[in-house]
Amino acid sequence: MDLLRFATAGSVDDGKSTLIGRLLYDSKAIFTDQLESVERTSQQRGDEYTDLSLLTDGLRAEREQGITIDVAYRYFATPRRKFIIADTPGHIQYTRNMVTGASTADLAIVLVDARKGMVEQSRRHAFLVSLLRVPHLVLAVNKMDLVDWSQEVFEGIEKEFSSFATKLDVPDLTVVPISALHGDNIVSRSPNMPWYEGPSLLHHLEHVHIASDRNLVDVRFPVQYVIRPQSLQRTDYRAYAGQVAGGVLKAGDEVMVLPSGFTTRIAAIETADGPVGEAFAPMSVTVRLEDEIDVSRGDMICRPHNQPAVAQDIDAMVCWMAETPLVPGQKLAIKHTTRSARALVKELQYRLDVNSLHRDDTATQLGLNDIGRVRLRTTVPLLADEYRRNRQTGGFILIDEATNRTVGAGMITSAS
Amino acid sequence: MTIHEYQLSQLDLLEAEAVHVFREVAAELERPVLLFSGGKDSIVMLRLAEKAFWPAPMPFPVMHVDTGHNFPEVLEFRDRRVAELGVNLVVASVPDAIERGLVAEEPNGSRNRIQTPVLLEAVEKHRFTALFGGARRDEEKARAKERVFSFRDDFGQWDPKNQRPELWNLYNGRIHLGESIRVFPLSNWTELDVWHYIQREQIAVPSIYYAHEREVFERDGMLFANNEFCRPREGETTFTATVRYRTVGDASLTAAVRSDADTVEKVIDEIAATRLTERGATRGDDRVSEAAMEDRKKEGYF
Numbered sequence: 001m002d003l004l005r006f007a008t009a010g011s012v013d014d015g016k017s018t019l020i021g022r023l024l025y026d027s028k029a030i031f032t033d034q035l036e037s038v039e040r041t042s043q044q045r046g047d048e049y050t051d052l053s054l055l056t057d058g059l060r061a062e063r064e065q066g067i068t069i070d071v072a073y074r075y076f077a078t079p080r081r082k083f084i085i086a087d088t089p090g091h092i093q094y095t096r097n098m099v100t101g102a103s104t105a106d107l108a109i110v111l112v113d114a115r116k117g118m119v120e121q122s123r124r125h126a127f128l129v130s131l132l133r134v135p136h137l138v139l140a141v142n143k144m145d146l147v148d149w150s151q152e153v154f155e156g157i158e159k160e161f162s163s164f165a166t167k168l169d170v171p172d173l174t175v176v177p178i179s180a181l182h183g184d185n186i187v188s189r190s191p192n193m194p195w196y197e198g199p200s201l202l203h204h205l206e207h208v209h210i211a212s213d214r215n216l217v218d219v220r221f222p223v224q225y226v227i228r229p230q231s232l233q234r235t236d237y238r239a240y241a242g243q244v245a246g247g248v249l250k251a252g253d254e255v256m257v258l259p260s261g262f263t264t265r266i267a268a269i270e271t272a273d274g275p276v277g278e279a280f281a282p283m284s285v286t287v288r289l290e291d292e293i294d295v296s297r298g299d300m301i302c303r304p305h306n307q308p309a310v311a312q313d314i315d316a317m318v319c320w321m322a323e324t325p326l327v328p329g330q331k332l333a334i335k336h337t338t339r340s341a342r343a344l345v346k347e348l349q350y351r352l353d354v355n356s357l358h359r360d361d362t363a364t365q366l367g368l369n370d371i372g373r374v375r376l377r378t379t380v381p382l383l384a385d386e387y388r389r390n391r392q393t394g395g396f397i398l399i400d401e402a403t404n405r406t407v408g409a410g411m412i413t414s415a416s
Numbered sequence: 417m418t419i420h421e422y423q424l425s426q427l428d429l430l431e432a433e434a435v436h437v438f439r440e441v442a443a444e445l446e447r448p449v450l451l452f453s454g455g456k457d458s459i460v461m462l463r464l465a466e467k468a469f470w471p472a473p474m475p476f477p478v479m480h481v482d483t484g485h486n487f488p489e490v491l492e493f494r495d496r497r498v499a500e501l502g503v504n505l506v507v508a509s510v511p512d513a514i515e516r517g518l519v520a521e522e523p524n525g526s527r528n529r530i531q532t533p534v535l536l537e538a539v540e541k542h543r544f545t546a547l548f549g550g551a552r553r554d555e556e557k558a559r560a561k562e563r564v565f566s567f568r569d570d571f572g573q574w575d576p577k578n579q580r581p582e583l584w585n586l587y588n589g590r591i592h593l594g595e596s597i598r599v600f601p602l603s604n605w606t607e608l609d610v611w612h613y614i615q616r617e618q619i620a621v622p623s624i625y626y627a628h629e630r631e632v633f634e635r636d637g638m639l640f641a642n643n644e645f646c647r648p649r650e651g652e653t654t655f656t657a658t659v660r661y662r663t664v665g666d667a668s669l670t671a672a673v674r675s676d677a678d679t680v681e682k683v684i685d686e687i688a689a690t691r692l693t694e695r696g697a698t699r700g701d702d703r704v705s706e707a708a709m710e711d712r713k714k715e716g717y718f
Contacts, residue, residue, distance in 0.1 A: 001425060001426050002424070002425060002426055002429075003424075003425075003426040003429050003430075028691075031690075031691055031692050031693045031696065032691045032692055033692050033693055034693060034696070070561050070576070071561070072557075072560050073553045073603075073604065074554075074560065075553070075606045077606075077608070081426075082426040082609075084604055096581055097581075099581075099583070100582060100583050103583040103584050104583075104584060104585075210423075211422060214422070216422055224436070224439045224440065224443060225439040225442060225443045225469075227469060227470075227471070227472050229471050229472035230472070231472075234471060237471065241439055241468070241469075242439075243432060243435075243436045243585065248422065271467070271470075272466065272467035272470035272471075273467075280422045282424070282429065282432050282433070282436075283428075283432050284431075284432040284433075284435035284439070286470075297443055321581050333590070335586050335588065336586075338440075338443070391584060392584060395583065395584045395586070396586070397581075397583060397586045397588060404588070404590040404592065405580060406582075406588045409583045
């Protein structure tokens with residue numbers, strides 16, 4: 001059984017909680033005591049119906065205010081797959097939470113209300129999904145029951161969204177007409193919409209092909225931890241532990257260690273369960289090299305003819321996540337793969353209006369939840385790829401050195 | 417693992433993620449410690465920590481916050497496992513803290529809340545900066561919102577509205593003096609994943625996780641063992657039943673469930689079919705209020 005991570009974007013009004021509730025309920029992942037507790041709370045508040053969003057809104061403040069503040073993770077499984085849902089709040093003021101949820105997602109579901117069609121929010125959600133390079137996008141056109149299961153309405157929305165998605169460079173788009181409330185096209189195909197010939201939503205989630213989404217071409221192994229047992233039996237043992245970020249590593253391969261540039265061969269790829277012939281993302285393994293060379297945390301093992309950039313000038317799309325704005329001249333800590341450094345904000349090239357996609361090149365700062373293109377200069381070189389080529393070696397976080405808070409997320413567009 | 421398709425099974429993926437987290441903490445934080453209760457989740461954590469640093473031993477001690485309300489089978493298991501691994505065990509004792517006047521026994525006899533000051537005292541004394549915990553997001557709705565690296569201030573408090581965003585596999589472990597990080601490598605595991613892993617790795621767990629006969633009585637719809645920490649009140653009668661424990665916590669408020677599952681396979685079948693969550697079925701401490709767990713976490717609980 002494999003695992004699919006997906007993020008859901010949309011607001012309560014679009015029926016997102018109902019959809020998640022429906023998926024969990026139909027896959028028997030909602031338990032009796034959870035349901036009873038939700039029913040109790042709904043009754044106490046005097047809701048007219050059982051509010052399934054209470055299942056995911058776990059914090060006191062969320063329950064009191066009836067809003068989703070933070071990403072909630074939910075789990076369910078079918079006989080084919082295990083699923084992790086990152087349920088992200090839809091409102092613009094929670095853009096950073098959606099970015100967070102999307103960063104690890106294999107697939108994202110953007111919900112629209114069939115009566116309203118594409119709204120500003122749907123465009124923003126689709127843009128964020130493409131910015132974070134989520135490989136598969138599903139547009140779920142919900143509340144089809146309220147437009148009399150109209151093929152015409154559905155196709156209108158599908159057409160409008162598809163033409164917008166082309167501009168965004170979305171690799172795989174699937175559009176499904178559903179009614180989350182009544183369960184149409186959720187688990188099985190709906191008899192109310194015989195004109196729809198695609199899969200049900202759950203069928204798509206179970207079958208969407210994710211094996212080839214990972215980068216299996218460019219070997220990238222960020223060294224995370226050096227293993228040197230201080231025991232008499234293994235005095236000479238020295239190996240490099242880490243999680244493969246790209247490509248396929250094999251014992252015997254010629255490799256290069258960056259930033260030093262030394263080349264050697266992989267002597268063995270080891271795990272506690274014994275050696276493995278090959279390692280690929282996201283396996284956590286331990287690599288032994290044939291030659292004794294100086295390798296430490298933050299270094300990158302790659303192939304001599306396929307290297308990441310060794311770069312101190314970094315251009316990136318940055319999503320800003322703090323109240324205090326990002327301004328040129330600011331110094332921040334940066335964490336990229338297993339490497340930490342300091343970075344100077346050299347330039348803010350533009351701020352992007354996430355609703356209109358208009359680039360404002362007169363902007364002088366990025367505020368909370370703003371996204372913009374930024375040029376950074378780092379104190380030491382990063383071993384970086386473009387984010388569109390590799391999400392692991394192309395993404396970084398920015399940390400405020402005084403408060404230690406994570407204040408930004410970056411996706412590298414070019415590095416030199 | 418189907419190598420040919422370059423696709424990991426869900427258990428391999430969860431393992432790879434947890435191993436990454438263990439290594440990241442060891443690399444970035446100076447004095448980590450693994451919280452070990454003898455429960456199934458912390459037992460799985462020990463295995464993962466062992467794997468993460470193999471062939472070197474895990475580079476941190478383990479700590480047990482001992483409420484004094486223990487199941488003897490669990491305590492024996494703890495000592496045996498720690499000896500096998502040759503790791504250091506730090507015990508933070510609640511009875512000892514009561515004697516010293518650090519905490520006072522609560523009227524209902526539960527030591528769940530008063531564990532927190534004892535835990536925090538030990539953290540301060542040993543200057544631990546990172547504490548590995550076995551909490552999972554599927555357990556409880558406040559936990560579903562918590563980060564893998566959960567920042568705690570110098571009072572050990574969790575501030576749910578002010579959490580550090582967590583993107584990709586990049587974790588921010590930067591802290592000031594006195595602050596710490598609670599780390600949850602099993603965040604994305606479910607109860608069923610834990611049992612599948614126990615099965616695959618052939619991991620031993622305390623015998624009380626499997627069906628056995630026990631003298632119990634019913635309270636609030638749950639079955640409690642008749643033991644020195646938990647006696648039937650007037651009107652509650654004891655009887656013998658075949659039960660097992662789904663969770664292992666304070667022996668005064670952890671309930672058993674009726675079960676015939678005496679093997680890993682049967683436990684897995686049972687959990688796959690159950691309609692109750694593990695905490696809902698077995699924990700008196702979560703029944704206090706809708707936000708009982710969130711409130712305890714804000715005070716510095718696990």
